[in-house]
Amino acid sequence: MKSFGLKALNSLILVSSLTVGSAYADNFVNAYFYDLDDAFISNVDVALKEVAKHNNIILNINDAKNDADKQKEAIFSHDNSDPKIVNLVNVQDAKAVVDAAKKHNARVVFVNRQPDESVIKSYDKAWYVGSDAAASGKMQADLIARVLKEHPTFDKNKDGVINTILIKGQKEHQDTILRSSNVIDELAARKVNIKKIDEFYADFDKKKAVQLFTAALDRHPIHEIELVICNNDAMALGVIQALNDNGFNVGKNNISLIDYQVGNKFVNYIPVFGIDAIPEAIDAIAEDKMEGTILNDYTRLAEASLAIATESDTSRQALTSKLQLKVSQDGFVDVPYKMLSRIHDENK
Known part of the structure; x- marks a missing residue:
């Protein structure tokens, strides 16, 4: 692929x-x-x-x-x-x-x-x-599997299980249903062991994602979250905004050069994935704030x-x-x- x-x-x-x-x-x-x-x-x-x-x-x-x-x-x-x-x-x-x-x-x-x-x-x-909305979910899973294989340290507690939050679009929307089911099923098929510790609908909307993910941080200690999967980039950018407010995923322009050079840039970092490849998401990836997306x-x-x-x-x-x-x-x-x-x- x-x-x-x-x-x-x-x-x-x-x-x-x-x-x-x-x-x-x-x-x-x-x-x-x-x-x-x-x-x-x-x-x-x-x-x-x-x-x-x-x-x-x-x-x-x-x-x-x-x-x-x-x-x-x-x-x-x-x-x-x-x-x-x-x-x-x-x-x-x-x-x-x-x-x-x-x-x-x-x-x-x-x-x-x-x-x-x-x-x-x-x-x-x-x-x-x-x-094909189903294909985007499968491709997102493929990308996540590759990233986790290349970055085993994203499993922060090294227990072999990736604590994951899944953020969905509109409840009855076909893309929401197919992207969500296929990314989870494909990760299972690839033997990527994830544990959904939370999931909710944010209607493909950035502002709602900010609000709902911020609320999720009250339910889950931030250092225990190891992966965030979003049905689109707008919600992924909302998650990143909420993470930024908590000192996470601030990007390479906002951390010390020493930390960046010695490989510590992902200490306060959670991989966030979206779908669409809108320009703002491309920028976030280039700045090391976001992990990946699927070009729609x-x-x-x-x-x-x-x-x-x-x-x-x-x-x-x-x-x-x-x-x-x-x-x-x-x-x-x-x-x-x-x-x-x-x-x-x-x-x-």
Whole structure:
């Protein structure tokens, strides 16, 4: 499984928007996001705008602010003959969105939050572009297993058991369910002996993660926590903020040079893992505040979504060739994950 270095990742994000073709059938697209305050979705929005600008596509961006009714009102009040890119607040609304598009023979591309497969399969101009949430959990487990093998001192009391806190996203969200179950199952399959000493939902939100992890520190002595697994980077950054407030994970810029040189930089350090590879998490990894993340490639997601919404030829063969992604006959486009961590930076 390929890891991705920090410098390589930054280069990818900067240049990959130049790879999309420009033979578009439409040059106007409505885009609907569930909540632009979400760190990952905010990066999708930025990438989508960059790709659109490069290809002379006009975007109409709509932010539902996590309000399903507001999002439905926006979708159904606009011209339903225009192509749509839709990041749903409530995936149960997908059928109504598809039904509206059908009446006008219009394209609709769902991103990041996957509707039921039957909805996508019910209409030949409905698509889903996203990543396999189960795969991200498995890849996160792979990365954790590698890090623990290379850093046996993270088992602070040397008892062969890693005391772990698992921080989940939204309770009913598919990504929460699949990422959480698969990271734990895969660690067990790899014979990594973890003990969940606590777990809670922080709704993919940094502020909630700060509050809830701070409360968890009242239940568990900080020196007994050996690993924190988060369903996304925003929550991981919240954990790091709470740790910083307690003198942990302060990073290489905030510890003595002597300690750093003699290998004591992780005395007050707990490995924290996330998913998404948002810029703030990449910075935290580079600063030795965070251990690792899984790249959920928002740039390629934006490219694929916009291409499907606007390209003249959306046959499986044409899209596979153009996007260099796995495209199914049923309208599903898979954007693969990649690993990123301190110890797996190919450029160091």
